[in-house]
Structure formats: C-alpha cells, structure tokens
Ligand SMILES: NC(=O)C1=CN([C@@H]2O[C@H](COP(=O)(O)OP(=O)(O)OC[C@H]3O[C@@H](n4cnc5c(N)ncnc54)[C@H](OP(=O)(O)O)[C@@H]3O)[C@@H](O)[C@H]2O)C=CC1
C-alpha cells in the first residue's frame with residue numbers, strides 16, 4: 001500500500017525533533033536561569049503538537065490494494081466492502097452464500113458509476129470457514145485472483161445465546177470453528193505469501209467480548225478471547241517482516257448478529273436483541289476499520305463509555321467486575337435453569 005498522508009512519517013519526525021531541540025535549549029536556559037513553568041508549558045505544547053500531527057497523517061492508501069473481506073454478504077462485512085470499494089481497493093468478498101455475495105458485487109458495481117475515485121469490480125470466493133479443508137482451497141483461489149493479498153480482514157463470525165449447563169459441547173466447538181479456527185486457518189494459509197513479499201496486513205474483527213466475558217455468551221466470548229490472544233502473538237511474530245496485525249474490538253453494532261446467533265441446542269436464536277438494534281451504525285464502524293487499516297493500528301476498541309470502563313475494570317479491579325457479572329447473571333437467568 002502507498003503512503004499518501006497529508007504529512008509523511010518523516011515530516012512528523014522532523015517537526016517533532018525540532019520541537020524537542022527547542023525544549024532542550026529552553027531546558028538549559030531554565031536550569032541556568034531558574035523557573036520550571038515555561039519548560040512544563042513547552043513540553044505540553046509539544047505533546048499536543050505531536051498528537052495533532054499524528055491525527056493529520058492519513059496513513060497508507062488502499063487505492064489499488066487487494067483487500068479480502070470474510071463475511072462480506074451482510075452486516076459489518078458488507079459495509080466494509082462498500083467503504084473499501086469506494087476507497088479504490090480491489091476486493092475479494094468471501095461468504096458461504098454465492099447469491100448473496102453476487103448481490104453485494106452488483107450493488108458495489110452500480111455504486112461505482114457515481115464516484116470520481118478509480119474503483120475495481122469486486123471478486124467473490126464462496127466457502128465455509130468452519131470447514132478446514134475448504135479454507136485452504138479457498139486461500140489458493142484467493143491468491144490466484146491477483147497473485148497476492150495486501151489486506152486480509154477476518155470479519156465473519158457467529159454469536160451465541162445460552163447458559164453453559166444447557167449447552168451441548170458440539171455448539172461450543174462449532175462457534176470456535178467459525179470464529180477462531182476458521183480465521184486462524186485462513187490467516188495461516190495466506191501468511192507465507194505475505195512473508196515472502198515482506199508486505200501485507202492482517203486484520204481481525206474481534207469484540208469487546210474478546211476482552212471481557214459476560215454471562216450467557218460462553219462460546220462467543222471464549223472464541224473472541226482466543227482470537228485476541230492468537231492475533232496478539234501473531235503481531236509480535238510477524239512485525240519484523242513488515243506485516244502489521246490489527247485487532248478491532250467493537251461494542252454492539254446494528255446488524256443481524258443476534259438474529260443469526262446459535263443457542264445451546266444448536267438452533268438459531270432468531271431475535272434482534274435491543275442491544276443490537278440500538279448498537280452503532282455499521283457504516284460508522286466500517287469507516288473506523290478503514291482508518292485502522294490506513295494507520296496500521298495495533299488494537300482498537302470501538303465502544304461507548306460503559307463497555308470501555310468495563311474493559312479497564314476487568315484488569316484494574318477484577319473482584320468488582322466479577323461481582324457485577326454475577327449480579328447480571330442472576331438477573332438474566334435463562335428459563336431452563338429457573
Ligand atoms: N453486531 C455486533 O454487535 C458485533 C459484531 N461483532 C463482530 O463483527 C463480525 C461481523 O458480524 P455482523 O456483521 O455483526 O453479523 P452478521 O450476522 O450480519 O454477519 C456475519 C457474517 O459472517 C458470515 N459467516 C457466518 N458464519 C460463517 C461461516 N461458517 N463461514 C463463512 N462465513 C460465515 C456470514 O455470511 P453467510 O451467512 O452469508 O455465510 C455473514 O456475512 C463478527 O465477527 C462479529 O463477532 C463484534 C462486536 C459487535
């Protein structure tokens with residue numbers, strides 16, 4: 001991907017270095033002449049200037065980049081497809097349902113007519129992430145399309161509703177296959193080609209529930225915690241190849257995630273929960289995903305104040321967090337254990 005920010009990393013560094021030099025000479029003057037206040041004020045000024053410069057830097061462009069999006073047939077994946085397509089990416093859209101993917105391709109192609117930006121007709125690859133054999137064949141198919149992948153966005157996922165006592169072990173495994181082993185298998189199949197080119201970017205859509213576990217979400221929260229851990233390890237292991245890894249942890253988003261969720265007996269939950277219905281607009285989240293890709297962010301939480309406080313509370317005051325979760329579990333107790 002090309003860097004085309006308003007300010008390049010080099011410009012930012014030069015501006016910060018000259019500011020630091022000013023501080024140093026001001027520090028020497030203060031030590032010689034006394035009075036620390038101007039030194040503190042100058043330091044604060046530099047800090048603010050640095051933050052402003054980082055904001056102004058747009059980061060890498062996705063124009064012409066080969067971007068693979070899983071779960072592109074609906075919800076957040078579909079909105080990411082829209083946003084990355086409009087930004088000029090060469091898209092490879094993945095999902096299980098060929099007809100729904102084709103519909104997205106059709107919509108994006110129609111939207112291309114209204115944009116000044118150079119856009120590319122999206123491709124699609126159909127496969128089930130929960131089927132390990134199909135994932136490696138799909139990765140070969142993906143690589144054949146353009147010869148390489150610039151950005152892999154592991155977005156596809158399924159949620160779960162149920163209490164552990166009534167949940168069949170096969171459901172725990174199935175959620176893990178889709179949410180954890182699927183993205184891991186796809187990432188590992190596409191990674192060697194990225195390492196060979198010393199170029200690429202791996203992104204995963206986790207969840208706030210990859211950082212905190214809430215009651216009656218065991219399979220989902222466990223799969224997202226595993227996701228967070230795996231991609232944190234990956235980030236450290238592939239950084240020296242120039243491959244960034246971005247974990248994005250959203251709070252509730254207005255999609256069909258809860259409707260498609262699986263329950264303890266394997267049936268579909270089929271309810272649009274109020275938390276989902278009143279969640280963030282998926283377009284807003286998709287723009288945040290594009291920003292995170294451009295800026296090569298490492299870990300991004302996209303949630304309101306309450307979930308964000310809960311994430312910190314889990315680490316800083318776990319006893320209180322566990323108490324709050326127990327109380328929540330008692331209040332929400334599911335019918336079968338009443
Ligand atoms: N909505 C929310 O509140 C939040 C969502 N997230 C995460 O965002 C991601 C996207 O979910 P969202 O858009 O909300 O939900 P949707 O249910 O709208 O989308 C899920 C997507 O995943 C695909 N998918 C599901 N199972 C498989 C599978 N076995 N193989 C391949 N693709 C599959 C579906 O495609 P198809 O069925 O066509 O194959 C669908 O496109 C998920 O990882 C979710 O955990 C994170 C935080 C909050």
Ligand SMILES: CCCCCCCCCCCCCCCC(=O)OCC(=O)COP(=O)(O)O
Pocket residue numbers: 159160207208209214217220250251252253257258261273275276303306307309310313324
């Ligand atoms: C001293 C002050 C304490 C304040 C802390 C209060 C703690 C409140 C707990 C808040 C829990 C927030 C849970 C957020 C969950 C979430 O956003 O999940 C995102 C999803 O992935 C949604 O999936 P789901 O299938 O569960 O709809």
